[in-house]
Structure formats: structure tokens, C-alpha cells
Amino acid sequence: MRRTALFAASATLVAGVLAWPADAAPSAPAAFTHPGVTVSKGQLDFTRSKVNAGAQPWKGAFDRMTASKYADLNRAPRPRAVVECGSYSNPDLGCTDEREDAIAAYTHALAWYITRDERHARKAIELMDAWSAVIRDHTNSNAPLQTGWAGSSWSRAAEIIKHSYTGNWANSGRFATILRTVYLPEIINGSNSNGNWELSMTEAAVGISVFLEDKASYDKAMATFRTRTAAYVYLESDGALPKTVPSQNLNSREKIVKYWQGQTTFVNGLSQETCRDFTHTGYGLSAISHVAETSRIQGQDLYGTDVGERLRHGLGFHARYQLGAGAEGWLCGGSLKLGLGPVSEVGHNALANRLGHAMTNTGTLTLRGRPAGSNNLFVAWETLTHGDNPA
Known part of the structure; x- marks a missing residue:
């Protein structure tokens, strides 16, 4: 070499x-x-x-x-209005709960698509609805990274459910609103921390922009992504x-x-x-x-x-x-x-x-x-x- x-x-x-x-x-x-x-x-x-x-x-x-625990149909969502994440998630006030509920929503969305068992679609919706009803902010030093991690999984789950499940997701608009008002503002302007931060944040911003069909945010996130990947x-x-x-x-x-x-x-x-x-x-x-x-x-x-x-x-x-x-x-x-x-x-x-x-x-x-x-x-x-x- x-x-x-x-x-x-x-x-x-x-x-x-x-x-x-x-x-x-x-x-x-x-x-x-x-x-x-x-x-x-x-x-x-x-x-x-x-x-x-x-x-x-x-x-x-x-x-x-x-x-896995993420596919449990008895999983109870654990939403918070304010998720507080310090360095290395200390304190962890809702950080693990949010990330794992988001992964669980994606897991159930995949399980729904593959099996067509509506219980999985409904569980994914339950998890997304629980968080969209209460989440208002992410705080402390790891807030941007936490928002990026959770936002990446939320957008993947929401895409599959919205565009494959023909049942009722009455609160899909509310979920879109919190992606736009709670998640996107925290991540769209990038980060000057270590590169994995900004790359995770732009991943979430790109995914959320696709779900929202927001071309301006998509372009901005992609521009940040190209610069950070090269660096x-x-x-x-x-x-x-x-x-x-x-x-x-x-x-x-x-x-x-x-x-x-x-x-x-x-x-x-x-x-x-x-x-x-x-x-x-x-x-x-x-x-x-x-x-x-x-x-x-x-x-x-x-x-x-x-x-x-x-x-x-x-x-x-x-x-x-x-x-x-x-x-x-x-x-x-x-x-x-x-x-x-x-x-x-x-x-x-x-x-x-x-x-x-x-x-x-x-x-x-x-x-x-x-x-x-x-x-x-x-x-x-x-x-x-x-x-x-x-x-």
C-alpha cells in the first residue's frame, strides 16, 4: 500500500x-x-x-x-416531550427510549411489508403516533447527534408505512409536522464536530426531506453530505x-x-x-x-x-x-x-x-x-x- x-x-x-x-x-x-x-x-x-x-x-x-426485542408486538412506546442527551448519552433522559422506539418502528414496518401481518403496521404506527403526540425538543450536548440517529430510523419507518400500508394512519400529518418542526431544524445546518456527527445528521435530513418531499432541504442536506464525505x-x-x-x-x-x-x-x-x-x-x-x-x-x-x-x-x-x-x-x-x-x-x-x-x-x-x-x-x-x- x-x-x-x-x-x-x-x-x-x-x-x-x-x-x-x-x-x-x-x-x-x-x-x-x-x-x-x-x-x-x-x-x-x-x-x-x-x-x-x-x-x-x-x-x-x-x-x-x-x-429481537424490536419486533415485540407488546412493546409499549416511551415518548418524552423533551429528550435530553449529554455526551455519550449521559444524562440519558429519553435518548435510548427514542432511538429504540424508532428502530422498533422500522423493524415493524419491515415485518409488515414482508409478512403483510397488519399487527406490525399498527405497531409501527402506534410507536410513531406516541412520539408525534408529545415530542417537542432535544436538548444538551448530544442533541444534534441524537436527533440524527432517531430521525434516520423514523424516516425509514414512515416511508414504508405511508407508501405500502393501505390501512388508516390518521396521524401521519402530525408525524410529518414533528419531523419538519422538531427534527429537521436541529440537523439541517450540519455540525462542526467529528465527522460521524454531521454524516448521521445529514442522513436523517435527507431521509426526512424525502418523506416530506422537501426539495430545498434535500438539496441543502446533500450539499453538506458531499462536503463532509470528502473531508x-x-x-x-x-x-x-x-x-x-x-x-x-x-x-x-x-x-x-x-x-x-x-x-x-x-x-x-x-x-x-x-x-x-x-x-x-x-x-x-x-x-x-x-x-x-x-x-x-x-x-x-x-x-x-x-x-x-x-x-x-x-x-x-x-x-x-x-x-x-x-x-x-x-x-x-x-x-x-x-x-x-x-x-x-x-x-x-x-x-x-x-x-x-x-x-x-x-x-x-x-x-x-x-x-x-x-x-x-x-x-x-x-x-x-x-x-x-x-x-
Whole structure:
């Protein structure tokens, strides 16, 4: 693997590297496709046919999902008017409850689509209605991230129910209102924190914009996403220094190195948070794959752009070490904190299965993790929805 060493750059070089032009933001589609947040009707229909035929890995993935706590038809929603989340969810005043109720709503929406058992549709609606009746705000330091995590799952659940269930969802308008007034304002302007924050926030903003058919918010979220993705995963074509988010004013070598957790050598696929830990890096890579998948469903395929290249190299780089390769001395001081999580199915399916890229390490890690479960934050059941899914 060729290494590009970060060197003591002159002020002129740093200024030149930082003055990169942002890619043009994708435009919202003329008409939004529904259901169209992370998973499409074609993908859902494929999954349903495979599960009903007892085919693997989909049947095993479905069985894992329905055996989880999130698929419990006796689940009682636990809504709050104000969800208060401090750093690392301390305090946790409704944070776990909201995230898990949102994942449960998505789980029941998937179970409804696959089985056509209306009890699951009604449970998803019950969970969404309970929260839309009371939620008014997210507070404390983790409010933007919490809103992004929960908003991602809420929008996926709402898309499936609204656009496949023919029963009565009388309060769907109220749910749309809280997405527009409580969730979207908290996330649409992005974040200057670690990259996984802004990527998770833009994932939710994109999903909510699709559900609301809000073209302006969709365009704004996509523009933020393209800028942050370029600043989150390094490609050697970026030059000696990683790209940056202009508003963060990372305008010197020293600031960039500090922001990249002290890393001074850059290679294809390295993430801004690799040297922090693989868990947070996995959050960022997962959000990239989710937004790319939503964009593809909505008519603009980002997998063939730098987004896809960054995701491909990012997954492959981290999969290698997650599979057991030892860290070289130049990488994070020779010590890595693993724990990538169940985040590779969407990207592997799009880039390896559909586009034909060789992704040996990512493929091995994906197979080893099947059937993928949930990270209990915003990732759930992706072997079921995207594993070897050609739709």
C-alpha cells in the first residue's frame, strides 16, 4: 500500500490544499420515489420473495429480526416531550427510549411489508403516533447527534408505512409536522464536530426531506453530505493533506493533524476518526452508504463518484484490520480500537455486487457478520434489506 506522508507544509501549500472547490450538490428529483429512504420498493419486494421462499441469507436475517426485542408486538412506546442527551448519552433522559422506539418502528414496518401481518403496521404506527403526540425538543450536548440517529430510523419507518400500508394512519400529518418542526431544524445546518456527527445528521435530513418531499432541504442536506464525505475519508488524489469542511477553519497542518487524531500519514480509505476508534468510524461509513443508497433510489447514483470511491476504500481499509491484520507503526501509533459494527452490507452490495468492484476484505467481513443485526442506534437488519439484493 503506498503511503502519502504528511509533511511540514508551507502556508502557501496549506492554503492551496484547503481551497478545493466543493462538488456541485445533487439536485432533488423532479418527483420523489417512495418508499425511498435507504430501501426501495424493488428491494423490499425482492426481500419479501426470498424470505417467503425460505432462501438464505434472507430467511435467517428475517428470523433474527423477528426474534429481537424490536419486533415485540407488546412493546409499549416511551415518548418524552423533551429528550435530553449529554455526551455519550449521559444524562440519558429519553435518548435510548427514542432511538429504540424508532428502530422498533422500522423493524415493524419491515415485518409488515414482508409478512403483510397488519399487527406490525399498527405497531409501527402506534410507536410513531406516541412520539408525534408529545415530542417537542432535544436538548444538551448530544442533541444534534441524537436527533440524527432517531430521525434516520423514523424516516425509514414512515416511508414504508405511508407508501405500502393501505390501512388508516390518521396521524401521519402530525408525524410529518414533528419531523419538519422538531427534527429537521436541529440537523439541517450540519455540525462542526467529528465527522460521524454531521454524516448521521445529514442522513436523517435527507431521509426526512424525502418523506416530506422537501426539495430545498434535500438539496441543502446533500450539499453538506458531499462536503463532509470528502473531508471524512481520504483519497490519495486529495493531495498531501485531507480535504476539510471550510467552516471549521482547519487552515494549518497542525490543526489538521490534531483533528485527524494525531495521524500524520494518509492512505486511501483512512478516516478522520480511524485513530479514535473503529466504532465511530463505522457510524460515519454507514451514514455515507445510507445517503448514497437513498440518492440512488431518488435517481442520482453517487456510487460512481468520489462518494463511492471513498466508501469503497473506507470499507476495505477498515475491514482489513477488523479481520485481524496488525496495525503498522505509522498507523495510529501502531494501536487500533476495533469494533466496526454491522455497517458493510449496503456499500458492499452496491459497489461489489452491482458495480463489480473487487472488495475482498469487505466481502469477507460482510459474510462473517451475517445475518447483520442492529447497532441499537440507527443501523438495523441490512443483510435482510441489502444483502446480495440486485434490485
